[in-house]
Amino acid sequence: MSPEFNRVAIVGVGLIGGSLGMAICARGLAREVVGTGSRLENLRLAVEMGAVHYFKEKPADGVAGADLVIIATPVSVTIPVLKEILPHLSPGSVITDVGSVKAGIVYQAEELVCSGISFVGGHPMAGSERSGVAGADPYLFENAYYLITPTARTGAHALEAVKRLVAGIGAKVIEMDPDRHDLAVAAVSHLPHFLAAVLVNTISQMPESNEILPLAAGGFRDTTRIAAGNPAMWRDIFMANRERLLHMIRRFRTELDLFESAIAHDQTGYVLSKLEEARRVRSGLPARSKGYLPCLFEIVAAIPDQPGALARLTAHLAGAGINITDIEILRVREGEGGTVRVGFATESEQEGSYRLLKEKGYTVRKR
């Protein structure tokens, strides 16, 4: 079978560009993948890691002859990069980006591209707090939602090319209007990041913080993992989506004030009802790290605190030909063992793994 693309150029081979490159190379989606960017040592590492086949130092040289160009830079430089590469693009080439904010980029890009070149905004809803190609992962996008933001001006050929890319890397495409996209991510991505940073800083500014912070267990760690993300990237995202983020911060403040006042005035019924509402909504989310799966069947199993315990559990499932779509260690404390949540795409895989692990003596339940 011939590859989907002849030459893919990735401008900015960092965490996301590198993960895309690794997925494209590993799945043979392009005859060649060329990287280009601002840091030479990062580009060398990208070749070593199999994220690109080779690199060109100048973006203009990298994009020449590419049928698909992916701009995976911080959002503040997406448009300057586009302006720089435009004169060097081959006729018929399709450009997409991976930026976390879409409206500003998409509308400006559409004004800039000349006839024969198309731009389709993209945003994979998967990532991590790491940055640079060193943190790249070829499986990052598998089963993740990949938002694309075509407009009335998007050509069918360009839209189809980006959809082939998304399907090829194992992600699930969702089409959204750019403005609706920006409000959605302000709510489920940008506000959470803002709050994680505020939470960490609230504690770190206490005079007793040196004593308190090391005590942090799952609660603080789970709610603040993302605060370890790249500050410059998040500054750019906040500023690019400023109005929607401010809107969400105001909504948050209203909710915070109501909750605070209920605690201050001993309104225990209200406090309980708010906690119950949050539990109901949060428990209703399919528990997985990359985004939503339309349907996820899960089991929860207890494993002992021993080397290889997790490997033995997954080997039982592999031996029975059962495919795991998601896995998470819920609790591990020294000497106590842990609980593992395992997700499957089908109910029959859930049922099969439940029976198998029970037979093998595990304490297991369906979730």
Ligand SMILES: NC(=O)c1ccc[n+]([C@@H]2O[C@H](COP(=O)([O-])OP(=O)(O)OC[C@H]3O[C@@H](n4cnc5c(N)ncnc54)[C@H](O)[C@@H]3O)[C@@H](O)[C@H]2O)c1
């Ligand atoms: N990190 C995440 O979780 C995540 C998830 C989805 C989307 N995104 C978006 O993906 C984009 C990249 O984020 P990342 O996490 O991969 O960041 P990163 O820092 O890991 O990678 C960015 C890359 O762009 C390069 N670069 C910077 N300025 C450049 C320029 N002027 N010309 C060419 N290359 C340049 C850098 O050298 C680096 O290799 C951002 O727009 C971000 O909003 C990030």
Ligand SMILES: O=C(O)C(=O)C[C@]1(C(=O)O)C=C[C@@H](O)C=C1
């Ligand atoms: O999982 C993480 O660490 C992420 O921050 C990923 C995450 C998010 O869920 O907010 C971050 C930014 C992106 O634009 C998309 C996804």
